[in-house]
Amino acid sequence: MKMKTLLPASLLLAVVLGSTPALAATEITLFRFFGGCSDEYANVTDLAKAVGECGIIQVLTNKFNAENKDGIIVKTQSVEWGVYYDRLSANVAARTPPDIAVMHRSVLPNYQLRNLLQPLGKDFAAVGIDTADFVPVAREAVSARGELWALPFDVHALLWHVNADLFIKAGLVDDKGQPKMPTSPAELMRHAELMKAKTGKPYFAIPSGADPMPTWQYLTWIWQQGGDLVDTERQAQLGSKESKESLRLLDTLYAAGHANPRHDYAGAQQAFLGGEAAVLVNGTWGVDTYAAQAKEPNVALKNYAVRDMPTLHGKDAVWSDSHTWVVPKQPKPDAAKQKAVLTFLKFLYDNNLQWARTGHLPVRASVLASAEMRALPHRGEYTRTAIIATALPPIEFQRGIMDVMVNELNSTWLVHKDPDTALTAAQRAISAILRRSRFR
Incomplete structure (x- = not known):
């Protein structure tokens, strides 16, 4: 004789009430x-x-x-x-x-x-x-x-956040009245000098203390020259001509007063929002914040614009993650x-x-x-x-590599370390990291 199967109490109650039990989360x-x-x-x-x-x-x-x-x-x-x-x-x-x-x-x-x-x-x-x-x-x-x-x-990638009013005041606009972006290192320096002469303001606000922003700009200019930080043989390339040119340009901009080396992240943003710099080097994550700030009556920045990273060399590229x-x-x-x-x-x-x-x-x-x-x-x-958008090769320990680069590169404008000496130190430290890392 078949035994009758007893329903669990919860299911029996559900049947009596004419409903089905809820699924367990x-x-x-x-x-x-x-x-x-x-x-x-x-x-x-x-x-x-x-x-x-x-x-x-x-x-x-x-x-x-x-x-x-x-x-x-x-x-x-x-x-x-x-x-x-x-x-x-x-x-x-x-x-x-x-x-x-x-x-x-x-x-x-x-x-x-x-x-x-x-x-x-x-x-x-x-x-x-x-x-x-x-x-x-x-x-x-x-x-x-x-x-x-x-x-x-x-x-997410680097952008140039632009105070269009300062570009207009400096006469750095195209025939449509839009901010004119530089197309070479020499033109960037000319634009920066013109900005300072016409407006009394520096061209750049860049988070420059212990911040990776200058390193990301440096990498961007390496890639725009067709170079890379690491070659296909997993060898660091900080002594390359592309690397030296990128750091030379950054260091020259700081030395000429076109960027303030004392700016941290908050200080660079404050300078830009306060109308004290023409270009803020920062990422995509800042766009809506700056657009909203520019609408506030007590914020000096009024005519806010955004630009893709200008190409100063022969190849389009910008740091990204x-x-x-x-x-x-x-x-x-x-x-x-x-x-x-x-x-x-x-x-x-x-x-x-x-x-x-x-x-x-x-x-x-x-x-x-x-x-x-x-x-x-x-x-x-x-x-x-x-x-x-461009990124580092898919290798391990990229955070360690970036820490080395930030420490060494930023020392050139923070404590006036010789750029070649900084690159040599970075080459040595990054090579040690690469020896124990693997490529994906």
């Missing part, structure tokens, strides 16, 4: 930086109310949690930027990695080469992420050995969590335009070319940046 952990604003945006799901990197990613996460039909809850762990990668590495080493983590393109090789990340190409195809829509620089950022190792989220989303390998894989992770990644892919509101460039060609993108403030002024 699948929780996934998200590691990110971008600042902490969970209190400010608690329960906000209207993306129109989100401002800045932190606000937009927080509201995107809120919206996904509130609206997804699969019972998925994304639990955010916001980590302060300065210790983020140390914390992430500690979690990975302790075999408690997050389910998803934000990661810079420049850091990706450190994890991918150690087999700590899941390959994602087939998963992207399964959930409808069209990788053919990735702009080339974004696809390159996450590709290695014929596989995709992350979801690219943006391309990318924010990407990686999926760390789990000690005990969970199919439900894996499905939830991919569902959330698809949501982020679908909302790439929203992230582009930060000022960063979208990674999808269709979004980059869209009317919605062009309608965002100043975006039409720097769409070429997505095409000319």
